[in-house]
Amino acid sequence: MAILVRPADWKSESDSIRAIRETVFVLEQKVPAELEWDDQEGDAQHFLVFKNERAVGTGRLSKDGKVGRMAISKSDRGEGLGAQLLQVICEYAEQRGYPNIYLHAQQHAQGFYAKAGFSAQGEIFHEAGIPHLKMVLELS
Secondary structure, X not given: OOEEEEEEOHHHHHHHHHHHHHHHHHHHOOOOHHHHOOOOOOOOEEXXXXXXXXXXXXXXXXXXXXXXXXXXXXXHOXXXXXXXXXXXXXXXXXXXXXXXXXXXXXXXXXXXXXXXXXXXXXXXXXXXXXXXXXXXXXXX
């Protein structure tokens, strides 16, 4: 199985990014489409995960250091692809001098992000009706 995780270009690869996020967030998790797409799409650095040359995952890093919109296609979960995606995003941020990065983790995924070194901060809050927790990773 050939896996590739790399930065993606929103302008030329938005169809792949949109297809994954539409399926995971809008269809599976029932996030309203108007909340899924925002004004940061063009400014954020997007990433794609490919499995055997097929796009199966995505995520993004906003200019302010927020990791977000991480999604892996349902049929490809449980293979460590999310962890590989997160590692690439963290390395990308570190190489560009970010002192830290943060994210709004869905509460059920807190352990996943904690395993990657992120620490929870603050109280649980809701985004799109889903409980979240802010988590931060200090970069070296």
